[in-house]
Every structure is written in C-alpha cells, then in structure tokens.
Amino acid sequence: MSTSPDTLPESWRKPPFIANPVLRYALYIGALVYVVFTLATLPIDWARVSDGLSRAQRIFSGAFPPSFDRAGLLFDGFMESLKIAILATVGGIILSVPLAFMAAGNIAPKPIYLLGRAIIIVARSFHPVIVAIIFVKAVGFGPFAGALTLVVYSVGFVAKLLAERIEEIDFGQVEAMRSAGAGFLTTQVYAVVPQVMPRLVGLGIYQLDSNLRASAVVGIVGAGGIGATLANAFGRYDYDFALAITMVIVGVILVSEAVSGVIRKRIT
C-alpha cells in the first residue's frame, strides 16, 4: 500500500445528523424528558382499567354474534348516509371551483388570493365532528346538519388540491388565449378548465368516497345517517346491533374505496 499504516486512523464515527453537539444533546435530553414526563404523569387508574377490561368483555360478548334483526333500520341509516354524501359532494364541488380559482396564486389578485386561502385553511382546520356539533346546534339534528358539515369538509379538501392544480397549469395556454383577445372568463374556460378538469373529476370521486366515510362519524354527534344509528345502538347497549353496523360500515368503506380507485384509474 502506498502509505504507511500507522498514519491511518483506527477509529471512525458516523458524522452525527446534527453537527452542533450542544444542540444535539439538548434535543435528545429534551425529547427524553418530554416522553418520560408525559408518560409518567398519565392518569392511568389501573383499578378502573381492570374494571374496564371486564366491561370490554361484556361489550364483546354482548356484541357476538352480530345481530341483523333490524336490517331495515340499518339500511335506512345507510341510505341516508349515501344521500348526505352525494349532496355534500355536489354542494362541495360547486363551492370549491370558484374558491379554488380565488385561491390560485397565478390567477387571482393578491387580496382575493389571501381571502381564498384563509377560507380554505379555516375549512380544513376543524375536524368534521366539531363542525357537525356547531351545525347541529345551529340548524337542528338530522341529515341537513350532516350535509352542511360535509360540504365544509369537501371544500377544505377539494378547493385546496384544485387550487394547487391550477397553480401548476401550463401558463402558455392562458397567454395564447389572452393574445387572442379573450376576456377573463373565456380565458378561464378555454385555457384553465380543460387542464384541471381530470383532476376535478378525480377529486370529486375521491371526495364522494371520503364523505361516505365521514358521514358515518358525524352521525355520532347527531348529524344523521348511519352514524346516528350506530350511536343510538351504542347508547341503548345494543352491542350486537352496533357490531353489525360497524361491520357493514367497514364493508361499504372497503367496497367504495375499491370502486373509487378503479374509476379514478380509468379516468386519469
């Protein structure tokens, strides 16, 4: 070998991810202290847990075998969820399209852009269940509150992703329309809409699937649909019916996920 062995190092350490040792150890210790402290102060009441385990056993033994005696109720609740999901998707998309144009930085003027973004952020920040509670208080129990909730939920998702898609469009087409003397709306319809249409259709199908899932949850706080049926069954200790409902929900979610996946693949 070209160099004498004794000049070569005999030790090697992997260069640490954070170069500054003070910062590195501070972070490690901070993370450790946080985890230990929060875990140690968790209020676990073991007597309650052991009590709860026997209760869980009661729940499970009460849940088996699942009861489909009230299949009619289950079917009604499910159809209501489906209707809520369809109306919320349509309403959500109708609201999302103008909102997405407002929130696309390459098309909207700055103040409108900021307003559009702010609306989207607020719509996205609140979990549908919180939105549902507010709507239930404002417009009463039932599917209408559920549909309103899911409209907000759809807007948060569809408008955000559609706005991002609009920001990614090939701007040359817009320039071509403008140079041909087209007005603002004509430009949008001919140069922007065709480019973002596939994404919008895909998002719509995805959102229908996603609304169907969410409608099972918002029903728990009184916003109609299968979730309300589930909450009622749970509240009346009909665990066998609750299990039947849960099984149907899981089955429908799996099927609708597969169907929407196939359709989206076919379209795009």
Next chain:
Amino acid sequence: MNTLSQTQPLSEALSGRDDWSRFTLKQRLIRYASFAAAAAVVAWALGSIDVIWAWVWDSPAQMADLFGRMMPPDPSNLPSILEAIWQTVNIATLATMIAVVVSLPVAYIAAQNTTPNRACLWLGRFILVSSRSVNTIIWALLFVAIFGPGIVAGIVAIMFRSIGFLGKLLGEAIEEIDRKPVEALEACGASQFKIVLYAIVPQVMPAFFAVSILRWDINLRESTVLGLVGAGGIGMILQGAIDTFNWPEVATVLLTILALVIFGEMVSSFLRRKIL
C-alpha cells in the same frame, strides 16, 4: 387550370360544413346520459332526504344568530383551555410515537418483499385494514368503555387508528425499494437482519420520517374531537361549553383549535424541510 381542378373538390367538400361540434353524436349521447343519470341521483337524494325544509330556509338566520352570540369571544377560561390544548398535543405526540414503533413490524410483515411467509402477509394486511377502516371516534368510544374517560383512552384510540395508516404507507415504501443494494449485501454474506439494517432501513428512512410527520399533523386534528366522546383533550372543554350554551367560550375554544392546527402545520413543514 390544373391547380383550379385540384382545389375545386376541396372547396366543394368544405362548403356545407359550417357547423362544427366538439363531440360526435354518440359521444354527446353518452355525455347527456351520464349528466342525466347524475342529475337523477342528485334529485333522488334531494327528494327523499329526511329534512324539514322550513329549517333549511331558516338556517342562514340561525347560523348568523349563533355566530352573533359567539361574539365577542370570552377569554376568561383561557388558562384551562390552554392546559387542555397541551393535553391534546400530548395525546397526538405520544400516540404517534407509539404507533410508529408498533407499525414498523406490521409494515415489515405486510410488505410483499420482506414478509417471512404468506400467513404473516395476510396477518399484516388484516391488521392494517381493520385499523384503517374503523374511525378514530369509534375506537375512542370503545377505549373509553375500557379505560374510562380520559387521556389514556384518547391515546390508545389515536394509536390504533394510526397503525393502519403508518403501516400501509411504510409497507408501500418497503415494496418500492431498490433491490440492488440488497443483492450486494447478499453477495457479501450478510445475514437477513443485517441486510434489513443496511440495505432496507436507509432506503425507507425518508418515507418513514415523512409519513410520521404527516400522521402527527393529522393526529393533532383528530385529538381535538376525542373529548366529545370523553377521551380527553380540548374536546371536553368544547363539549362542556356547548352543553351550557356558553357560546363566547365556544368561540375562544374554536380560535385556539385553529391556532393549534396552524401551529402544527408550521411545525410539520419545518421538520419536513429540516429532515428530508
């Protein structure tokens, strides 16, 4: 003459073609049919849904009334709200950490290229699907029944839901790795565990961090509603304020949640930039 005779049939062919439509008749029929079907579905949903339309027309006024009563937000209970927010952050963070650790072996057995055998593959997939299909709130209902109301039920519920999400995405990342380094280490005579350590782990690392951060962000949002079924966090205060019609406090809670979610998004995008 020659050129004229050539152009004549062309102009003849052109004349009489002053209409143009984007789609052929068949395409148009299919489009109309699908529009009609969609409209029919919407009409069916609208017509048969069980709502009291008077309430619907009344709803804008009701909403305005509700928001009017929320103004101005009442910050008098802010200390206990902030404490509940801290609890919410703890639920999301601890649950994400535990779920990450638990999801690693699940992802390992649920990925086609690393699973030891078919039974493990199906076991892994079963765990992922059942975890993902049941919503956090439903998990929370179950664990509140077991652990009693409080933060523990919330952590376990979030954890159970997260395992499916993390395990699925990590499993996909494992399936997408480049096989070449694996081959190289096989040629060196390394054991299976060391191959995982040196050829698979480094390749999955970026996805691992990205997915964990993403899930933490989602869990922050999910943790805000756990309290509504008694599983700890800010949701408990929200439920209390709503039940007592204390709308100004509801407004404060909502604003705090908004701040929390935006803060969470800032933290996660900062971490993403730093680590990836």
Next chain:
Amino acid sequence: MLKITNLTKRYGAGDPVLKELNLTVEGEQLTSVIGSSGAGKSTLLRCINRLVEPTSGSVVLNGTEFTTLSRRELRTARRRIGMVFQGFNLIDRLTVMENVQAGRLGYISTWAALSRRYPKDDIRRAFELMERVGIAHYADKRADELSGGERQRVGVVRALMQRPEILLADEPTASLDPKTSEQIMSLLRDLANELNLPVIINIHNVTEAKEFSDRIVGMRYGRIIFDDKPDALTRDEMDQIYAGVPSQDRAEAGAAA
C-alpha cells in the same frame, strides 16, 4: 482456484441460459468474459456465488463445493467471494465508510453493525484501501454525493474488505464514461496483482478487455466458444462471438442437434 464443471442454468421451462459450461480460473490472472447481451455472462457470475441458483453442475472454490451448501453455510462461504456490480449497488443514503464496512457485515457482530462501532482492524483496512483507490477523503460523505467513477471505487473497496479469495465484476464499467472506465479497469488489474487475487470480469468493451486482461473467455448462448490469451482473439473469433441474430443461431443449434 475456481473450478466450474458442467454448470447448467435454466429459467423456467425455456432454453437453458448456461449449457454444461466448464471453466477453471487459476492463480492471480484477470479473466474477461465477453459476449453479446443474453449470452449468459451475468448468469454465469451470479451462479458462482449462487445469487442465481444453478440448475445443475458444480462450482468449487479452493476446495469448497458451493452448489451443495446450506443457506447458512452459503452465507459464510459468500464472504470469500467479492463482487462488484454494474450499477455499483451502493446504499445511497449511507456514508462511504458505512458502505465500505458493509463488506464486513458477514464478520462483525449485529451490535457493531447497528451502532456503527466497527473493529479497529476493519477501519484501518478500510482507510488503507480507500487511500489506495483515492477516495479516503470521502469517508464521511454520503454515497449519492459521489461521481460514477468514485462510486465504483467504493464498490471495489467494499468487495475487497471481505478479503475475498476471488473477485467477480459484473460489467463494472458499463455505467461509466470511457476515461473513468479505463481507470477502473487498470485499478482492477493492479489490485489483482497487488493482492494476488484472481478476478473475473464480465465486459462489453472488447478493446478494454484485450488491453487489461490476461485471458479472454468468449461466450455465446450459454457456451464458451473462445478461451485464450487476448492476442489470440482475431477478427474471425470476434465475429463468431458477436455475429448473427439469436433466432438464427438457435435454429442452427437446433438443426445441428
């Protein structure tokens, strides 16, 4: 000494890729295997360390019969064969040192592998070898920050870290530009001499093969049809090895059989 006898490899039910192949490599010579794509060069190399499982035949390296080893024995035996790949097959997100030490993974404890606390001897040897091929100053760099030629040097050092009894190189220069490619070839030749190491190289570039090797083996459709010193590789022999389209050749082979 590596002795391959009657080696046959058949994927599925198709035509065998290797047909009753015999090859002996002795001493510290550099042997180049040439032949058009699909001739079975890559399969031949991978059958030696059983990255590809041979259908029948025998592979003996310095007295060890490879084809009958159990999985565990095979793992130990593979340490004796170093391998260099066309695509380098480095672990991109790890440092050069970790990639190089990966060659020792068969020897060190799991804890040492996990904590990156490599034995002193291994570290010294790694620095020696890296110094020798000119990449020692990159030890702490991530493998994906290096250029192609540098990456292949890491690949070579990783293989040499195993202290192999033979080095296999599967088209080590095919992903490199001509100049770097020559540097890697001369590096392999020099290392073979310095370490008394027999080397088998699969290679497309016949000019390089003639320039750097002590012996050239020409393969065509799973058989060795040329095996001699580089000077003996005439135009005619070249045509034999590379000429014709596969379907024609198969038809001829079928008619002859």
